[in-house]
Amino acid sequence: MRGWVPIVTxxxxxxxxxxxxxxxxxxxVSLNVCADQLLLGLVPRGRIVALSKFAADPTLSPVAxxxxxxxxxxxxxxxxxxxxxxxxxxxxxxxxxxxxxxxxLGTPVFELATAEELSTIRSETMRLxxxxxxxxxxxxxxxxxxxxxxxxxxxxxxxxxxxxxxLESGMxxxxxTLSGRVLALAGYRNAVQELGIQGFGHLxxxxxVRLDPDxxxxxxxxDGGPALASSLLSHPALAELRAKARFVPEPRAQWVCGGxxxxxxxxxxxxxxAS
Numbered sequence: 001m002r003g004w005v006p007i008v009t010x011x012x013x014x015x016x017x018x019x020x021x022x023x024x025x026x027x028x029v030s031l032n033v034c035a036d037q038l039l040l041g042l043v044p045r046g047r048i049v050a051l052s053k054f055a056a057d058p059t060l061s062p063v064a065x066x067x068x069x070x071x072x073x074x075x076x077x078x079x080x081x082x083x084x085x086x087x088x089x090x091x092x093x094x095x096x097x098x099x100x101x102x103x104x105l106g107t108p109v110f111e112l113a114t115a116e117e118l119s120t121i122r123s124e125t126m127r128l129x130x131x132x133x134x135x136x137x138x139x140x141x142x143x144x145x146x147x148x149x150x151x152x153x154x155x156x157x158x159x160x161x162x163x164x165x166x167l168e169s170g171m172x173x174x175x176x177t178l179s180g181r182v183l184a185l186a187g188y189r190n191a192v193q194e195l196g197i198q199g200f201g202h203l204x205x206x207x208x209v210r211l212d213p214d215x216x217x218x219x220x221x222x223d224g225g226p227a228l229a230s231s232l233l234s235h236p237a238l239a240e241l242r243a244k245a246r247f248v249p250e251p252r253a254q255w256v257c258g259g260x261x262x263x264x265x266x267x268x269x270x271x272x273x274a275s
Contacts, residue, residue: 024133025087025108030055031075031098032091034257035112037063038125039089041141041260042134045070049083062253062261077101089128115258116178121145124258141260148263152270154187161271163188164203164211167219167250172203179217179255182262186269188215209237215246217269 026047030036033054040048040063053074054060055067073079077098080088088109090099102109110131115121122142129138163183165173173179174197175190183190191211192203208216254265 025085025131027083027085028087028089028132029073029080029083029085030089031073031080032089032112033057033061034091034114034259035089035128036061036067037257037259037261038112038128038141040066042125042129042137043132049085058253060253060256062259062264064253077105081105081107087132116176116181118149118181118258118262121258121260121262125260145260145263148260149185149266152263152266153185154270156184156187156189158189160187160189161214162191162211163215163217164191164208164213165217165250166203166208170202170204171219172197172201174198174201178258178262179265182255182265183217183269186266187271188269205235205237209241212241213245215248215269215271216241217248217250219250219252 024047027049028039028043028047029050030039030048030052033052036051036055039051048070050071050073051063051067053072055070055072056064058064061067071083073083075095075098080098080102085107088102088107089112090109091112092114099109099111110128112128113120113124115124122145125142125145126135126138129135129141165179165183167173172192174192175181175184176198177200180190191213192201194211195201195203195207197203248268251265251268254261254268
């Protein structure tokens with residue numbers, strides 16, 4: 001059946017795998033786009049056998065340019081085993097069957113937790129750094145991240161301008177999401193909380209107009225591309241809002257994951273002219 005590893009192939013791969021080397025992992029495979037950016041900051045590229053299948057996608061990965069020159073793994077168990085990894089990094093949302101099978105076959109698998117808080121970015125970075133025997137690099141990464149945030153953040157107050165995130169299919173993100181927290185650090189109040197939305201929610205075009213935010217973060221592009229959110233920008237109902245509000249493309253690759261690239265998302269959202 002498709003998706004299953006043939007027994008003969010699997011047996012051959014297992015026989016060819018090293019018995020397990022002492023010391024820090026030297027053959028690392030990433031199955032998670034959020035892990036890619038952390039690995040590239042924590043260990044030399046020579047220790048990374050493959051990045052995730054989405055690593056070179058600039059809409060999802062902040063390390064896409066670097067990833068284009070590196071091997072990428074689809075995540076199939078037979079493919080991963082053929083790379084002879086001594087350490088695999090997956091996400092908690094990764095395919096459970098693959099993760100469980102890799103573990104049963106003796107491959108160490110590290111599961112990176114999803115970060116919805118800045119504190120989780122720091123703790124997960126250090127947890128992975130310790131597993132890779134790269135604690136010094138982990139501390140340096142967090143210090144650089146914190147220094148960048150300190151130079152950019154303008155925490156929102158009751159007097160701050162209001163913003164709304166308007167993504168494909170009308171999805172929006174409230175203040176209790178990582179994107180919402182970045183928005184607040186950029187100096188904006190999240191307008192959708194006025195509709196009772198704290199996490200993931202839906203925002204209609206009519207509701208967006210009624211909210212009348214100062215900033216609209218739009219999924220897709222601003223040129224009326226194929227994404228629903230961007231194509232709706234040409235709707236007549238938005239004409240007045242577009243004339244007075246600031247519209248910016250969603251920094252998806254920078255804030256889709258909890259990692260150092262969140263600082264780049266923050267830099268794109270800080271109100272123009274803020275000091």
